[in-house]
Amino acid sequence: MLILSVTQINRYISFKLKEDKKLGGVMVRGEISNFTAHRSGHFYFTLKDENSSIKAVMFKSYAGAVKFMPQNGMNVIAMGSVSVFERDGVYQVYVTDIIPDGAGSVYVANEQLKEKLRKEGLFDQSAKRQIPQMPSRIGVVTSGTGAALQDIINVLSRRYPIGELAVFPALVQGETAADSISHGLTDAARADCDVIILARGGGSLEDLTPFNTEKVAYAVYNSSVPVISAVGHETDVTIADMAADLRAPTPSAAAEMVSVSKEQLYNNLRYYDEKLDSAVSGRINAFETTLEKLTERLLRFSPEHKIENNIQKFEELSKRLKLAYEKIISEKEKKYISGISRMEAMSPVKVLMRGYSLVYRNDKIVNKVNELETGNVVEIKMSDGTVKAQIIAGEEN
Template sequence: MLILSVTQINRYISFKFKDDKKLSGVMIKGEISNFTAHRSGHFYFTLKDKESSIKAVMFKSHAVNVKFMPENGMNVIAMGNISVFERDGIYQVYVTDIVPDGIGSVYVASEQLKAKLQKEGIFDQSAKRLIPQMPVKIGVVTSKTGAALQDIINILSRRYPIGELVLVPALVQGEGAADSISKALIQAGKFDCDVIILARGGGSLEDLTPFNTEKVAYAVYNSSVPVISAVGHETDVTIADLAADLRAPTPSAAAEVVSVSKEQLNGNLNYYNEKLKNLIRIKLNNAEASLERLTERLIRFSPQFKIENNIRKFDDLQKRLDFAFIKIISDYENKYISRISQMEALSPIKVLKRGYSLIYKNSNIISNISKLECGDIIEIKMSDGTVKAKIITEEDI
């Protein structure tokens, strides 16, 4: 019996797989699991159904052409060749192409990109800018031969002839359209436009592919001026629509947004006229109030006001001084009267009127007899006058 090595057996089986034409270019439907996007660019995963599974690998040379990122749980149809990996002795599918089962790869790629940009804040309402009501210069990024441009021109010429339209032509379909749109948006921003309309007529999802690219989304988001996206018809919402500052359902609707009709303009003029009158009235009232306050301050701090104020203070002090002087005089008068009353009560005259007399010798009052001698001349003061007398002894009487 022939004895073979493991390598020989695996290689033999590998040749058998390669010789079987039914295992070449096979299409397998299943659910993705254990998916790994290796840093080398290769995809490794397992395809399974309810009863079985098979390993799969998709090398970088084929993976770069996939328009979406495969995920676990996704139902797909994989196309490729079944062969044996000789080193491990296992067979697997070498995938050359893969598409979602039931929905297109373009749709899947678009949804995945939306989720990514949503996390990065590209669609945040807080980042949206206001669209100017009366733009002077309106940039239009679209095909120069498309119907979208004619619709915009017709609307603006009828509703808003004072606006200047600046066309920045771009490819809106096919290979290179995403780059063309991105460059046109940057160029339009350099033309000092007040607003930019990114426009295209309707089309299939595949036709709108450039407007569902990351490059165009960032070009819209990073535009130096507000962008109105008017791509497709009302039911078609692209990533460019979500990234723009405003989405218009059609190019004609975008033109109406940036233009003001005569009726609207007249209404705006009347509104702003009344608003201006109110502002002027408020300004005048404020100015009058300010003038009154300044006049009051000028009066308060003027020399004349200070002089008059000092005169009033002087008059007040004079009155207070007069009042104080009168009070002091009155107090002294009262004290004087009181003292006079006290003095009168203690006056010797009153004592004399009661029958008493005062005896003086040499102008000195004599209070006892021991101070008198025979022959002294004395004065006797009584209530009604003074008499002189001489001191004599009893023998002289």
């Protein structure tokens, strides 16, 4: 019996397929699944129908000529040839051209459900809730053995060790997965979680079917706790993602969204410390200013201050009184001196000194001759003294 190597077998099968003219130019109708547009420019995907599937590849030289971007769930007709990828021993369709053949049933069903839920308000941005920045308890609804859970645990243990992680295992694939996911979300909300991460690793459109159900969409939307959906790869967008309060491209990214790194915590603490210091300093300065104003008012209205003010006023009034008094005395002195001067000018003595005399009879001045009679004794007052005389005779003018 001939012993062949694996390479020889794969090469032999490849040769046989190439010999088959029917497989050298085929047209295959199927639904696209697991589509990947590689950064190299090649398209990798699976074509499937109700009973079977076959891998397909479309190299960059042909992919660049396609007028549309193939998507999962899209029904297409692919032209190409069937051959073997010898390294893996896998036969596949090497596609040279591809045209749409209508959307697949799964894709159409998803689009119809999306439109229904959109009209019912499950995707409204106004209904989205804020994700807490520093949750105390983080709930995770996912497979208990999947890679998604390990990714979340690794991120949280590194970035946010102070957060408590509560895992609620759920089936994420299969006919009963939608019920399991819905129960997990309800249990997490009842367990006093501050936020819930709904997570699953990547997969085909069929693998993600539970997350495209109405039941899971309403479980996410009606959750009493904010939900972050992290289902599939970054390019996978499920109905659960659209109903969630926040969508994360991967489970690891979801863990980062609910956690604060040690560096960020330190920066936040330093920021709030500076802010607190500034606020306290501002309050102290405000109180000092108020205290200074109150002290000033207290001094202004204190008895001591009033006494000092009254003393100052008294001294000022005393000075003004003294000045007024001196002014009055000065004016009076001037008037007195002026009056004395006038009196001296009008004094009889001054008149006598000019050669005049005053005649008195019975201590009364005699102004007229007819006031005297012969024999009357009179006193004649002169400037240097007084003499007595007797009237011998009188003569009127």
